[in-house]
Amino acid sequence: MRYHVIYDGNCNLCVTLVQVLENLDKGQLFDYISMQEEQALKNFGVTPQDCEMGMILIDAASPERRWQGSDAAEEIGNLLPAGNVFVSAYRALPGMKWMGDRVYEQVRDNRYSWFGKRSSTYKSAYPVGCNAASDCQS
Template identity: 25%
Template structure:
């Protein structure tokens, strides 16, 4: 069974993240689903847009920084980076950095995100 990664299909930064991870997923361990297809299930739309969610084969859910480091760990080319992110105290830095990037994702996609879909605040 694959890891299911839920991404915002309307966000250019999220789409780039998906494409990057798909290229790195040599072992085909990830399945990417647009959160727009998944909304209304067990997560709220706001929560899904706030941070990346992954569902592990055992049903466990990881979000944000924890989700990214798990995906990095599962991709052969990024295994070392993924292992590094599990070193104690690294999450103390990783979580705030991830939250900052997620909160400011509209700024990262400003040239390609013209309809405001990357803005978390506009989603309710």
Template identity: 30%
Template sequence: MEKSIILFDGVCNLCNASIDFILKRDKKNLFLVGALQEEAGKILLQKFNARTDYLDSLVLVEEGKIFFRSTAALKIAKNLSGLWPIFYPLIILPAWLRDPVYDWIGKNRYSWFGKKTTCRLPTPEEKAKFLTLEKLPN
């Protein structure tokens, strides 16, 4: 089974904390993660005809489809260990109801949580979980 790929804003402190959170709870080893700003992330976005300068939300690529914003977050939560899958049923709500809260947090993330000057680098233990050009799906 091909791993699902999560793309995130590599300089956003909130996004990086979210990736740390996901990696700790990805007990089934289902996800690869990568920064939207890196070459592999841009190539993947381009493959799905998404803007290569997109930084507005987490992006999930799963089973040949791409998901954004609250849909991506809920699909990720469904596969995490702990109680996080209990949030997945919110997917039945239309995105136009779910996404405004996601967008509001996204618009304020730098002012509330700060921003790094460069993308996050994986620790040696995390390296296998990070997307590289070699790990891009066909």
């Protein structure tokens, strides 16, 4: 089963987290597309306005299954080896989900001022439709 991660390729924090996920997963479960690739996002029915609400995770086998924002981050955590233990513990603590959602919103809305903006858009080593960037180069 594969999942598409839609991330902000201009955000320093977002790119760092994508790179960590790339190193953990090595393109086995996740592939990536930046929010700046508007034409490619149309293939998934994702608009720039959708992207303003935060990262998006799409189930490649059932594209109608989608998560966004902190829900996407939690689902990615669930999919990682042993990650479900941490996500379940986080969700079990009273008020943590609510607080996590608020923190995510604050980071999302202030990501450029708090973490900086890249001068060029990051292109993942595991783009959508490829096992690695080298597989897709013409």
